Amino acid sequence: MKTILALVAALPFTLAHAALEGELWEVSTQMNIPGMPAGMGGQKTRVCSDKSDAKKQMQGKGSEKCKVTDYKQSGNKYTMTMECPDGTAVIENTFNAAHTEYNGTMSMKSKRGDMTMTMNGKKLGACDLQVAQQDRQDAQAAGKQMAADMAAMTAKMNADMEMNKAQGFAKLKASCDEGVTAMDSRKLALALCQGKDAATAAHCMAQNAKDPRQKEQFKQYAQPAQDRAYCEAKKKEFCTNLQTPNGFALATKVEGVRGKDEQTSGGTYTPAPLGQRVPASSAFCGVKNETIAAGMCTKALDGPSWKFLRNCPAEAKSAAPKLCPQAVQKEEYEYLGEFCPADAKPLWTKYCAGRDYTSMYEKKDKKKLAMCTDLGIAMGADEPKTKAGAIPTSTTQAVDAAKQGAAQTINKIKGLFGK
């Protein structure tokens, strides 16, 4: 572009008579590129040119690399052909009789395509060549500085991108570790470009994009092969853990599948059955939830996974004869409190009976506090009942009536005795 303008601006001076002062021209240009809207990029510039050394001017000012190969004059029409690194430029201009205006075209044929420019020039008056020269040099220097700044910024952006890429890959790999530790299949799925979250993830675009250009563009963001292999191995570990009571319990917590709300029954809640608690994790591992859940309670008994047995009250209860002694030995007081009242009682009697919650708390014995809290659940039914009990509904009024009647009778008797 600069080359073109320089060529255009320089043209009048091939024609003007040699003079020492500069001539100020206003040059209007419009580009026409095949396939693009006509007349785009319209510009108006003012150029102060040396009319005394026109030929030098024609070859300089951004067109240093162009060479004039042909030059013709026919009346007021001037034609010049130049060979430039980008291609061949042919400029044709026609001046008015006073050489104060011209109309013309510049055609450029290059590897990148052809282009035509229309131009109009109008001489405005005289100008100071030296000032114009300085302005051009300053503009060139500023342009060079800007180009250098841009290059530096681009280099920094590229370096940052590379660093971000490296950090991104490290994060993906770490998320595979986290996925196993927390039993969160989403973290692994994203790293392995599975699931809906992966649809727009940069590291998955190379794999998922339909446009070949996009695929190519995002190739650089794809996870390195060794990282991917690492995450695949972590997936296997996740799926193995999912089949254990502890892993299953963790995944249950992550997925948070809600059970059944019975609003009509006064607002009860029944947790989802085991076979419905980890649908996403199961799908991630290519297995049905029901399949993973089947036998989970049996596995929990084998451990035993004491905490998981909360989910298996029927199995935990039926295994009590076998598990209660183990629970005593392992100090699993929650299990003891719920399923082993006979085993819990001696412990309760020894450590908790007669000691109230407040004083046990004040002693700051967290272990005993937790133990008595867990065991206390079992202690109710065997201890002597208080006088408390249910209030009969059908007899409440009967009792009141009876009391009233009794009072009336007493008063009558008193009346008999004159009291």
Add this chain to the structure above:
Amino acid sequence: MLLLAAFSAASYSAEDRFPRVADAYLVKRNGVVIWAGHEQLRMAPASLTKMMSALVTLELGHLDEVVTVSRAASRESGSRIGLKAGQQIRVRSLLAAMVVRSANDACRAIADYYGVTFVTRMNQRALAMGLHDTQFVDPCGHDKPGQYSTAADLARIAEQAMQKPEFAQLARTERISIATTDGKKKFSFTTTNALLGRYDGAIGVKTGTTGRAGNCVIALAERDGVRVLVVLLNARNRWWNAAGLLDRAFAFNS
């Protein structure tokens, strides 16, 4: 007196997981019942009654009105702060004593101040909430014929009361001081709720004990966005069991 068990027609389908824990109990997690046993059984509510008394007091308003303690109030039995007849004290202060210390003298002073319709208002409020298994005769919870409620109803009353900021604040207060309006007599007392300040997340609600009701408690705790309400009516080991149920409810489904 013959005691016959009576059950309402409808009952929860919640699991009775801990039948030994109390004569009647109910556990709610984030507003839904997860375990319950005999929760529709009509029982003496003891001082859990005071939740309704507090609710009605708050809804009547006039908390800065000055109450002259009645003789009847000063002669109240059971839990008391030691009010004397003729002392003048604001409704707000009496409310604090009633909720925090379960003080019967403070409760009676409020009831007498509002007049004979106070208990009627309590029953109307219960009906308005659809609590057909609840009836009050005594505003402070003394065992009286015709005074009954259920674990399920009491849970609802607790939830309603806890929606009142003033009640919620008192329910979680461990110790407080009040004074007569002339400032000459101060009363300092601590909560009857042993879980406050001890059980992680405990924020309420009310205790109750009478010969007929046994040891009762409504415990509320909140942790990490999970809210658990436990109602125990006639629990042998009230605090151990409340804490035990709270622990299990927080761990529920995990």
